[in-house]
Amino acid sequence: MTAETTLMPAKEATAPEPEILTLRTQLVSSGHTKDLLAATDGMTFHIHCYGPKGGENGLHAHIEEDHLFVVLQGEAQFFGRSGPLPVLKKNQALMLPKGAFYSFSNEGQEPLVMIRFGAMDKNAPGGRLDPHGKPIPGRGKQKGAKPPAYIEGKFFE
Numbered sequence: 028m029t030a031e032t033t034l035m036p037a038k039e040a041t042a043p044e045p046e047i048l049t050l051r052t053q054l055v056s057s058g059h060t061k062d063l064l065a066a067t068d069g070m071t072f073h074i075h076c077y078g079p080k081g082g083e084n085g086l087h088a089h090i091e092e093d094h095l096f097v098v099l100q101g102e103a104q105f106f107g108r109s110g111p112l113p114v115l116k117k118n119q120a121l122m123l124p125k126g127a128f129y130s131f132s133n134e135g136q137e138p139l140v141m142i143r144f145g146a147m148d149k150n151a152p153g154g155r156l157d158p159h160g161k162p163i164p165g166r167g168k169q170k171g172a173k174p175p176a177y178i179e180g181k182f183f184e
Contacts, residue, residue, distance in 0.1 A: 050099065051184040052076045054138040058175030064142075071145040076183065078176065081139070082132030087155045087163055089125055092147035096121050096131075100183055101139035105131040108158065128158055140183040
């Protein structure tokens with residue numbers, strides 16, 4: 028048997044196919060949207076839109092997930108444990124390794140559109156902690172969370 032034949036599967040396996048995604052989301056004047064564009068066993072890819080003065084809930088860390096935010100439109104003011112980070116503008120990104128504390132807000136007058144890559148073991152329980160080690164819910168599950176107010180006929184695309 029040659030090295031070439033040892034790499035061939037015994038049975039014809041079904042390989043995953045590439046998938047083309049469209050980065051499109053309806054803009055909001057308030058609230059927040061989160062649309063899942065793709066997922067695998069170890070990765071998620073979302074597009075988010077935050078209305079002016081919106082953002083992520085208080086300082087928190089994802090204990091089992093690395094993630095990356097990329098600004099597509101608007102500006103995002105991120106905060107870490109030591110205070111504000113430089114404002115992220117269009118085509119800038121922020122890498123957040125699991126356990127890194129952060130929050131952010133959209134202090135601008137236009138909707139903030141970002142894509143978010145998340146990577147974690149699909150069997151991990153996940154979860155978010157505040158700086159005191161207490162579990163906190165995601166923004167959409169927080170008390171007082173408001174539904175998005177869509178801007179009719181306006182999309183990021």
